[in-house]
Amino acid sequence: MSNFYHYLSTITGIDEVYFYLILTTTIVVIFFVLIKRLAEFIVKKSIPLLRQYSVNQNVQMIINVLFVVIMFFVWDNYIKNIITLISIIGASLIVALREGVLSFVGGLYIRVKRLFVSGDRIQIDDIIGDVMSVSTFDFDILEISNDTHGQSTGIMITLPNSYVFTRNIKNYTKGFKYIWNELTIKVPVDCDLVNNKRELYRIVNNNENVKYIVEKMKVQSNVVGTTNNIYFSKYDPIIYTKIVDDHIELTIRYLVDPKKSRIVESMIWNKIFESYKEDKMNLYLKG
Numbered sequence: 001m002s003n004f005y006h007y008l009s010t011i012t013g014i015d016e017v018y019f020y021l022i023l024t025t026t027i028v029v030i031f032f033v034l035i036k037r038l039a040e041f042i043v044k045k046s047i048p049l050l051r052q053y054s055v056n057q058n059v060q061m062i063i064n065v066l067f068v069v070i071m072f073f074v075w076d077n078y079i080k081n082i083i084t085l086i087s088i089i090g091a092s093l094i095v096a097l098r099e100g101v102l103s104f105v106g107g108l109y110i111r112v113k114r115l116f117v118s119g120d121r122i123q124i125d126d127i128i129g130d131v132m133s134v135s136t137f138d139f140d141i142l143e144i145s146n147d148t149h150g151q152s153t154g155i156m157i158t159l160p161n162s163y164v165f166t167r168n169i170k171n172y173t174k175g176f177k178y179i180w181n182e183l184t185i186k187v188p189v190d191c192d193l194v195n196n197k198r199e200l201y202r203i204v205n206n207n208e209n210v211k212y213i214v215e216k217m218k219v220q221s222n223v224v225g226t227t228n229n230i231y232f233s234k235y236d237p238i239i240y241t242k243i244v245d246d247h248i249e250l251t252i253r254y255l256v257d258p259k260k261s262r263i264v265e266s267m268i269w270n271k272i273f274e275s276y277k278e279d280k281m282n283l284y285l286k287g
Helices: 002-012 016-046 049-074 076-096 098-113 193-205 213-225 261-277
Strands: 121-124 127-134 138-144 152-160 169-171 179-188 238-244 247-256
Touching (some): 179 193, 193 247, 193 261
Antiparallel strands (some): 121 127, 121 169, 138 152, 238 247
16 A cells, blocks of 8 residues: 555655545545444434434534544644644634634533533523524524413524523523413402412312422422522412402412413413303403
């Protein structure tokens, strides 16, 4: 093979060592492309569908690190010259590629810090959505309309990873799986307030999506409490009372999955309306 390199060098006038580097690099690249395809195939065949994306992302990251390490050994004797060249043009490149560099570092920060992962519901400025994927330079979210209780608009938004350094990010699903939701019901001043509260508690506590969350939340809070200084002393739904002009506002606060909050709210309102029609509770319908 060395004779072949020497022959090419004689014909082209290019140092034979560069032919060695080009050929070796090409072989390594092809090898790792095949390894990536094989890894994707194995993950697809052996990992449950819901976990395939996260597992595949981790496997691909490991393969990329191995690729960089092997390439370092291949180019080891020539790294000094490359570093010298980079140092000459590095400053201008950093200025020109500042956003790209920040996005690359932001991608590492997201993964190491686990700011959010695929499936999390987040808010960045006025944009709310579910994280679909996180890549080296950007991440995709599926937009949610209006607020955290809204439904998907079907619009995919791609944002640079650099946003984690320049924007405020809210994560509605990190740490705790559930969030507190509030629903306000207006009742007349002269109503049977105790009965209205009793019926409202019955409706919310019997909702299948709310019913079993309390115990789940207690378990989850114990796990999160070991790593985050966050604690709750009460997990059951609670009703707050407020007199406003000629009516009373009953605000019920309950735990809910953020992705189900809208449907749960609709189900509760349907039950409230049924109770109203059956004269089990009063509603203030003026104004």
